[in-house]
Amino acid sequence: MMRRGARWLAAHDRVRAWGLLAPGTLWLLAFFVLPVAIMGAYSAMERGLYGGVEPGFSLASYARFFDPLYLRILGRTLWLAALTTLLCVVIGYPVAYAIAGAGRWKHALLFLVVLPFWTSFLVRTYAIMFLLRDSGLVNSALLALGLIDEPLTLLYTPGAVLAGLVYGYLPFMVLPVYASLEKLDPALLEAAESLGARPVAGFLRVTLPLSLPGLVAGSLLVFIPSLGAFLTPDLLGGARQVMIGNLVQQQFGAGRDWPFGSAASFILMALVLAVVYVFLHRGAGALPEEVE
Amino acid sequence: MSQGATLTPAVRFTRVCKRFGETVAVDGVSFDVAGGEFFSILGPSGCGKTTTLRMLAGFERPDAGEILLHGERIDELPPWERPLAMVFQSYALFPHLSVARNVAFGLERRKLPRAEIDARVRSALELVRLDPGVFGRRSPRQLSGGQRQRVALARALVLEPPVLLLDEPLGALDRKLRKEMQAELRALNRELGTTFVYVTHDQEEALAMSDRVAVMAEARIEQVGTPAEVYERPRTAFVAGFLGDANVFEADSGRTVVVRPERMRLLRPGSAVPDGLSSRQGEIRDLVYLGDREHAIVGVGPVDFRVALRDPDRFEGETWRRGDAVVVAWRPDDAHPLEGA
Numbered sequence: 336m337m338r339r340g341a342r343w344l345a346a347h348d349r350v351r352a353w354g355l356l357a358p359g360t361l362w363l364l365a366f367f368v369l370p371v372a373i374m375g376a377y378s379a380m381e382r383g384l385y386g387g388v389e390p391g392f393s394l395a396s397y398a399r400f401f402d403p404l405y406l407r408i409l410g411r412t413l414w415l416a417a418l419t420t421l422l423c424v425v426i427g428y429p430v431a432y433a434i435a436g437a438g439r440w441k442h443a444l445l446f447l448v449v450l451p452f453w454t455s456f457l458v459r460t461y462a463i464m465f466l467l468r469d470s471g472l473v474n475s476a477l478l479a480l481g482l483i484d485e486p487l488t489l490l491y492t493p494g495a496v497l498a499g500l501v502y503g504y505l506p507f508m509v510l511p512v513y514a515s516l517e518k519l520d521p522a523l524l525e526a527a528e529s530l531g532a533r534p535v536a537g538f539l540r541v542t543l544p545l546s547l548p549g550l551v552a553g554s555l556l557v558f559i560p561s562l563g564a565f566l567t568p569d570l571l572g573g574a575r576q577v578m579i580g581n582l583v584q585q586q587f588g589a590g591r592d593w594p595f596g597s598a599a600s601f602i603l604m605a606l607v608l609a610v611v612y613v614f615l616h617r618g619a620g621a622l623p624e625e626v627e
Numbered sequence: 628m629s630q631g632a633t634l635t636p637a638v639r640f641t642r643v644c645k646r647f648g649e650t651v652a653v654d655g656v657s658f659d660v661a662g663g664e665f666f667s668i669l670g671p672s673g674c675g676k677t678t679t680l681r682m683l684a685g686f687e688r689p690d691a692g693e694i695l696l697h698g699e700r701i702d703e704l705p706p707w708e709r710p711l712a713m714v715f716q717s718y719a720l721f722p723h724l725s726v727a728r729n730v731a732f733g734l735e736r737r738k739l740p741r742a743e744i745d746a747r748v749r750s751a752l753e754l755v756r757l758d759p760g761v762f763g764r765r766s767p768r769q770l771s772g773g774q775r776q777r778v779a780l781a782r783a784l785v786l787e788p789p790v791l792l793l794d795e796p797l798g799a800l801d802r803k804l805r806k807e808m809q810a811e812l813r814a815l816n817r818e819l820g821t822t823f824v825y826v827t828h829d830q831e832e833a834l835a836m837s838d839r840v841a842v843m844a845e846a847r848i849e850q851v852g853t854p855a856e857v858y859e860r861p862r863t864a865f866v867a868g869f870l871g872d873a874n875v876f877e878a879d880s881g882r883t884v885v886v887r888p889e890r891m892r893l894l895r896p897g898s899a900v901p902d903g904l905s906s907r908q909g910e911i912r913d914l915v916y917l918g919d920r921e922h923a924i925v926g927v928g929p930v931d932f933r934v935a936l937r938d939p940d941r942f943e944g945e946t947w948r949r950g951d952a953v954v955v956a957w958r959p960d961d962a963h964p965l966e967g968a
Contacts, residue, residue, distance in 0.1 A: 520719065522715050529686075530732050
């Protein structure tokens with residue numbers, strides 16, 4: 336029976352393909368496409384008195400977003416996400432490079448990179464608060480060393496948000512960059528050296544361009560969730576470092592303005608799509624190089 | 628030492644050693660390669676031939692000994708400062724660069740003017756018989772194995788290196804293409820006057836292409852000589868066996884000797900053994916058909932002899948069958964004594 340079923344499936348490629356795709360497709364339809372469609376509809380409706388929406392059509396929520404207050408939040412969000420990505424590249428690339436060349440320590444080091452995932456992000460973010468608050472470890476140490484006379488304001492600053500975001504998303508940069516460096520054939524670098532390339536030239540001409548796909552993937556994996564972050568700015572940034580994620584959360588919560596929350600979400604989504612398009616376009620355009 | 632420029636070897640290894648941890652990869656290897664020579668290092672995998680080549684290229688540093696290039700010590704130099712070029716087993720073409728940019732890579736590192744680079748890239752591609760107009764802009768991914776091989780060769784030759792290193796460059800090609808490339812490499816070696824140091828585990832390839840062959844086994848060089856020397860007069864049982872079929876046995880003199888199958892012939896028992904030939908009595912255990920020739924496996928006491936059957940035997944109407952009692956005969960000067968056996 337089993338074998339006959341297996342043979343029938345093997346002979347019916349389409350049935351098999353749909354069978355494999357169905358669970359994921361249904362899941363995404365129910366929990367992604369449908370909610371997004373609902374949000375899209377909400378964003379163009381009127382606000383209900385106690386949350387929810389009233390029927391009708393209005394683009395007022397979108398128009399409202401162009402208030403300087405919200406544009407500043409958008410600007411801050413973009414700036415923090417870009418800076419987070421840049422710092423993750425600067426910190427993460429050397430780490431990935433070192434791990435890829437670490438021989439038998441590779442697996443142990445990769446394990447360390449993903450180790451933070453074993454505890455909840457919330458707990459880890461609280462731990463950073465303990466580190467950065469006025470009576471926290473950093474200030475205590477600096478005071479004890481006599482380097483400062485009174486505690487520095489570390490928490491609830493853009494720097495604190497940035498530190499939290501970089502910390503949280505660094506593994507998403509390290510892992511794809513590592514994957515692309517790991518695939519690199521060591522003979523390519525030897526070929527470059529035997530053709531007269533010093534190590535720096537070998538890195539710039541061979542290693543870096545060939546790890547670009549990993550770098551692009553890592554940058555997307557860091558930049559996109561940074562754009563939508565709300566936990567980190569909420570806990571480490573406080574009321575003055577609001578990002579778009581916090582704005583959306585407020586509108587659906589205390590603000591009770593579901594259409595505006597939905598509109599802000601859609602604007603965020605449009606931004607993400609634009610960034611992905613530009614990244615993939617330019618990332619793909621970088622290879623292969625052509626001569627004139 | 629210095630006997631004038633013409634006698635300075637292009638490459639000289641003097642008692643070079645290399646170990647990786649507990650493993651001795653290269654153990655006191657010495658040899659000279661003359662300028663313009665096609666020199667092969669032949670041996671089974673793990674014999675140290677690739678490590679020897681990598682030390683010459685500069686990817687490994689010898690633990691002891693000296694490596695000289697045209698009389699100058701190079702073993703302390705990093706690879707990018709050695710006037711050598713290398714063709715890799717995997718070709719190691721840069722997948723993100725076009726064919727022309729691959730070939731231009733070394734010239735660009737030397738900061739030559741663009742016009743000169745372009746001209747030299749074109750002539751290098753033409754040298755390996757790839758049309759620059761057709762292939763220049765292609766990605767290496769779009770090429771066949773044989774074409775990639777040619778690009779790798781052009782990328783190395785464009786630098787006009789005095790010495791070209793080749794690490795099993797034909798291993799991935801099919802038999803027919805391999806033969807063609809063998810002939811082309813040999814022709815390039817002659818035309819350009821470049822010294823070729825060629826590493827391979829294929830004894831047929833080494834014999835067909837080389838001016839001289841160094842046979843390596845277990846981190847040491849067993850013998851260096853012309854193809855005819857190492858094949859006809861192997862010094863050790865290993866060389867005898869690695870270069871082809873060999874009958875290694877104890878001669879009447881008490882010494883261990885080797886006789887190649889094609890240097891032996893079969894006679895019917897009772898027929899007169901020609902004057903001066905050595906002979907043994909035996910029985911045909913098996914006949915092995917090899918396409919261009921046939922071997923008889925003849926049991927002589929406890930040992931098996933391999934005897935090549937000649938075409939004339941057939942013209943003379945001789946048909947050998949399994950189980951035939953035979954006499955194996957050979958000329959004593961075709962029996963070469965082996966060392967240390």
